[in-house]
Amino acid sequence: MKHTRFMETALGLIEISEIDGFVTELFFAKNTQKTADGSQTPVLKEAERQITEYLSGKRKVFDLPLAADGTDFQKVIWEALRKIPYGETRSYKQVAEMIGKPKASRAVGMANNKNPILIVTPCHRVIGANGKLVGYAAGLAVKEKLLKLEQAHANS
Structure with a gap:
């Protein structure tokens, strides 16, 4: 249920x-x-x-049982996203390289778009190759706030 x-x-x-x-x-x-x-x-x-x-800036790593509904490829991407350290970002290309598919940047973007467990699976840490914020289900303003929160507490 x-x-x-x-x-x-x-x-x-x-x-x-x-x-x-x-x-x-x-x-x-x-x-x-x-x-x-x-x-x-x-x-x-x-x-x-x-x-x-x-x-509140006190937790940097989540420890929750997760069961996201998605394709096998999406699940591989979501697992890779959870390996991006708190306070850091990666480009779509870097995430594609993390999973051994360096030409799959666009597919990484599509998997990010389907992420059903925001924040815990930190798709907000994925940015454009030029360093710009791109796409986030909750809007770019929320993505920017999440990244600023992490940057402010990354070394604490």
């Missing part, structure tokens, strides 16, 4: 979903009409705690 919770943050409303003990979705809710089932499972409670710590 799917359980969903919402949490208010300085960056906006975050929706977190869990199925069978695994976080399956984490994104910025566009619909302000909350449709949570009201349950607070241990996994959702822990996810909320870790997101709160992250947004």
Whole structure:
């Protein structure tokens, strides 16, 4: 059974979903009409705690059970994204190189676009080859705030 919770943050409303003990979705809710089932499972409670710590600059690495729905290729990309260190960025080409497919920059971008577990799978750390911020499901303003947050706390 799917359980969903919402949490208010300085960056906006975050929706977190869990199925069978695994976080399956984490994104910025566009619909302000909350449709949570009201349950607070241990996994959702822990996810909320870790997101709160992250947004306050206290957490740099997440330790949550994840089960993102995607293709095998997308899952490889999402795993690579979780290896990008806190406070650092990589280009789409660099991520493609990380998975041994240096010509797959465009496919990396498409996988980033389908990432269902934002922040924890840090697609916000992927930028254009020219160093510019490009594409983010929650908008470039949120991406910029996440990167600035990490840069401010990277050495603490």
